[in-house]
Amino acid sequence: MAAVLLGGCKIKQNLPDQKPVNLPQQFSAKAGADAHKLATLNEFFNDPTLTALIDTALKNNFDLQVALQNIELARAGVRFTQGIDRPDLSAALSVGSRKFGNYTIDGVGNYDTQFSTNLDSKQKLPSPSIPDFFVGIQSSWEIDLWGKLKSKKKAAAARFIASEHGRNLVVTSMVAEIADAYFELLILDNELKILEDNIRLQQEALDIVKVMKQAGEANQLGVELMSAQLLSSQSLKIEVKQKIIENESRINFLSGRFPQPIARRAAAWETVVPPKLSAGIPSQLLENRPDIKQAEFDLIAADANIYSAKAAFYPSLNINGSMGLQAFRAAVLFNPGSFAYNVAGGLFAPLLNRRQLIAELMASEADQKIAYTNYRKTIVNSFTEVYNYLNLIENTNEMYELKSKEVEVLKVTINTSVELFKFGRATYLEVITAQKNALQAQIELINLRKSQFEGVIGLYRALGGGWKSVI
Template sequence: MLKKKIYWGLGLAGICVGLASCKVPSITQKVENKQVPSSYGSSTDTLNTGKVQWKAFFADQNLNSLIDSALKRNQELQITLQELEIAKSEVRIRQGLILPTVGVRAGVGLEKVGRYTSQGAGDASTEITPGREVPDPLADYLVGVYGNWEVDIWHKLHNAKKAAVSRYLSSVEGKNFVVTSLVAEIANSYYELLALDSQLAIIKQNIDLQSKALEIVKIQKEASKVTELAVRKFSAELSSTQSLQFEVQQKITETENRINFLLGRYPQPIVRASTSITDLTPAKVYAGIPSQLLSNRPDVKQAELALAAAKLDVKVARAEFYPSLGISASLGMQAFDPHYLVKFPESMLYSLAGELVSPLINRNGLKAEYSIANAKQIQAVYNYERTILNAYVEVANQLSNISNSQNSYELRLKQVDELTKSIDISNDLFRSARADYLEVLTTQRDALEAKLELVETKKKQMNAVVNIYQALGGGWN
């Protein structure tokens, strides 16, 4: 009869579980597109600058020293490293859910029930030993071990752990991406600082020339060769150039402080090369082939791992529709008197239970969780594809930038050479009264602007090399 009831109960439970497991949503995962063009142009060379370590890529030891300090002290990078620890702890949490939970329990209690209750109405005169009744109030002493374990039938817990691992690895790639960005930002700021130094030197030279020209005009005015207007014009031009000097000095201060901020320290002078930026030669860059971006770029790998985690989240959400099997057990000693705790087996207690739980009614919450997980997985696919596309576009843009900035620099250099010669010519013509002072001022102004633009073009050229190094995935290894 007892077996019949057990079988009947198991059958009923099986029917309920079967009904609850009906209409489980199917997985509708979007497949990501990893296709990239075969090359950036006509070249199919696989030599890739992105694999070069930053200490070998940058030849300036002052710059390398700044980068090394930033990698040790930058606050944003330190925050990212703590995010890695958080992701690592999440993996440990998921691992712990797979394993059984075992604990030790010890307790002491005291209970006094009313005489006219269902408990108190029993036989209160029951004797444990002759002449001794059940104590009232009744104490309770317990020492035991208990355990719980959810059997991972549908791999829900294992998939959740795998998703946590993928997110941890994605965080590692996120840290690498922060490193590449940090290295590039420091290098670009360093070259901007060198450019500002060069521009300041040019402005100071021009101030000396304009000061000498102003003295000459004053002498000519005393000789009645020019009017007071010419003196005023030369003096105004000198003031304008002197004002520009202070603007550049302010930019130098701000750039130095930006580098100090990236290094995680308070403002102080930045040690840098004393040579003009126009004397620097950009490093040779090899772009390789686009498919190498999938393994070189940290942000691409980060998006790929985030996509893998999102796919596993869909499986975890789907497994929530299936029944879960839990097993609980306990073993210990229990008695109303501490002296009886050592009596074996009279005071021994044990239990073993299995529980099959499955959602039956009102599964809208589970459906919503599954819908969210599926939508996030589709988002992750598009984010992955967008990251690959962005990586290719960045490399293509910087390759074009390197070529165009080189051509622009050569033309700027020719312009500066011509205008520098024209300054001497205009001064000679002015002294011989064959050119007026406005032509001299215009020539000097044009030459100054051309020299400053030449420095700016060289800075853009150096920045383009840094940017393509970052776009190729360089700087984190």
């Protein structure tokens, strides 16, 4: 009757305030609000070499392997809590011995039984110690009066789902990193080619100055300045080669393998155009972003833990029992008369010294507040990332158009300055300046192309792309 009455009570779900996070209707005034479906990995990165590298990384990436094991840990937690509200049943085989004091109730009572005329020889108690043999089954069961065990199951399930979204977050970041490094390799290849072309032009200009010096039409200063500029370009060429090595090593590490050359297609940097991507509407972030889903289920688990911590203050109903064969003589253990059983049930409620329960409740509430703050932080951060990348793409595209026109003009100035220098209408300083400006503008244009790719790939990651293509 007590169990039935207590079962009708409920614990008030008094959780800390959780205000809903209202996302803006669109990312910016310029951004379209079309609900365009997020492109798949193969659609977005339409490059066989890149998709092959990503496939390799999906099998060998170290962080992804750790994430998979975290899922297994969470799965083990779910498996553990699946039967937490069901009776336990175990087989038991025990052998023991007891010696009662001569001045105890048991000791005196057992001594008196030695003179009882109602006992046969098998029922006589051994002396001075009494063996105890038992073989049978034992069971214990905690009745979930308040939903404490159910909340533990809910928390374990939420942590499991959160771990799966954590794995998706690793996939998204890995795909973005490999794509970024791969396209930077293509850009660096072209930057290396631009430097080689400029080195050739600078070498030709240096040869002209040397010839003109021999003819008395130039001096040693011109030769030295031209040589210094050539050496500077050659140094930049070595620096670019080092960057290529570092990017190849970065891709290899993400793919879980030792450094090795990355086979890639040769393409002019003008043809290496970043793919286009629609941002859609902000609310889609809540479904696409793995980190938001992970934070959401972490919050659900924290809420369930608070409920369990509160339920621990209420009485718990436990039922214990055992059934089997028990005797103080091994020879009669399997005699039908040795059959025994016991059943006991009781309510247990903490009254004094509840510091551990209070501490657990305080910790659960703190964890819940942290989870809620992280949830809000993740949503605001995701929106901010998309907003920044959209503006980066737009501004970089405008800068790229202007810089392209500048490069075309400066390329003409190189030939013009050399021709004028041959006829004495320009100084070698003007030739050096024209070459230097043209090289610098081309490198800046290359860097703008890098920024374009960084913006688009960053936007793809910020929108939660990458992981849906591999599940």
